[in-house]
Amino acid sequence: MAGLQKVKSEETRKRVLGAAVDLMEEGGLDAVQIRSVAERAGYSVGSVYKHYADIDALIIAVNSITLERIHQVMRNATEGLETPIDRLKALAHAYSEFSRENPKLWKGLFDHHLPESRSIPEEHKLANVALLSLIGGELKALDPSMGEDELAARTRTCFGAVHGLVTISLEERFAGLSGDTLSSELDFLVQRLAEA
Amino acid sequence: MAGLQKVKSEETRKRVLGAAVDLMEEGGLDAVQIRSVAERAGYSVGSVYKHYADIDALIIAVNSITLERIHQVMRNATEGLETPIDRLKALAHAYSEFSRENPKLWKGLFDHHLPESRSIPEEHKLANVALLSLIGGELKALDPSMGEDELAARTRTCFGAVHGLVTISLEERFAGLSGDTLSSELDFLVQRLAEA
Structure with missing residues (x-):
């Protein structure tokens, strides 16, 4: 029973x-x-x-589902691609497409802030780190000599840069990019960040 | 009277x-x-x-003040610097510092969304574009041959990239960067984006 x-x-x-x-x-x-x-x-x-326990706990659970979905589409996007740079570009495009196809889930991820007194559950942080590690793996493949701290920092720079371009592209007030222009600028950004 | x-x-x-x-x-x-x-x-x-007229109109007015302040600190940061790359780096650092020193004003800028049925006042869009033009001016100085559309796109890529790195650095859940690491990653990012 x-x-x-x-x-x-x-x-x-x-x-x-x-x-x-x-x-x-x-x-x-x-x-x-x-x-x-x-x-x-x-x-x-x-x-x-x-x-x-409360609405914040529920929203964090929703956001964890969103992170899993993003992780899935990003991983799928790299399948069959042979070079780390191609895979990094595919990761960026998959991230960008997810935000356009699921704008409300994606916004919920970034617009939700816990009260200052509460810390983010470890599990949710790990879901974010798992996403970053998709990028970190490719950066490490490009430059195996990179130390751990440098790799951690560079991974965040690459994710942050792509995330930012995607973010302002979704905001009308920046006259953001879209379509082919957004796509080629994402390629440019990844190429510049990843090249030796 | x-x-x-x-x-x-x-x-x-x-x-x-x-x-x-x-x-x-x-x-x-x-x-x-x-x-x-x-x-x-x-x-x-x-x-x-x-x-x-309503709380949204008031918040947009507050956000316009924030944009003016950011514009001011960014412009001041470039004074006396001689190369476009140095000025671009200074713009990025000033933007990053503003977000750390004024986290709530800065977050208000991005967390506020008008109801979908309402469009953003022209004046507020112009304040955003004025910020972008600080970057655009330096990119044009670096490469005077750049066409208008390319310059507009590249300006948004540079702003978006720096904005994104700054954004995730302020979020605990990404184990974001800070201090010297953030500073040197900002330099790296701008250098890579701006170099010919």
């Missing part, structure tokens, strides 16, 4: 999380509220709280 | 805006509410609405 309850409870958690992901996808960060998630999932507000 | 009223009204507007800037500086985006601004400025809620 205890085993069955555990299975049921896990199923509830998954449906709650799935409902929260759907709401973020449709309406962005503001649409994800304990009440709206409970309604969408077909459970009581109390059931949601049984699995997630 | 009409003239005196105009002066008074302008003084009210300035005090309201000043109060909103102070609140953003102290408590971030969430601290800027029509009621809290009215209280801080010593006016009624109605007086605030006389000058700003």
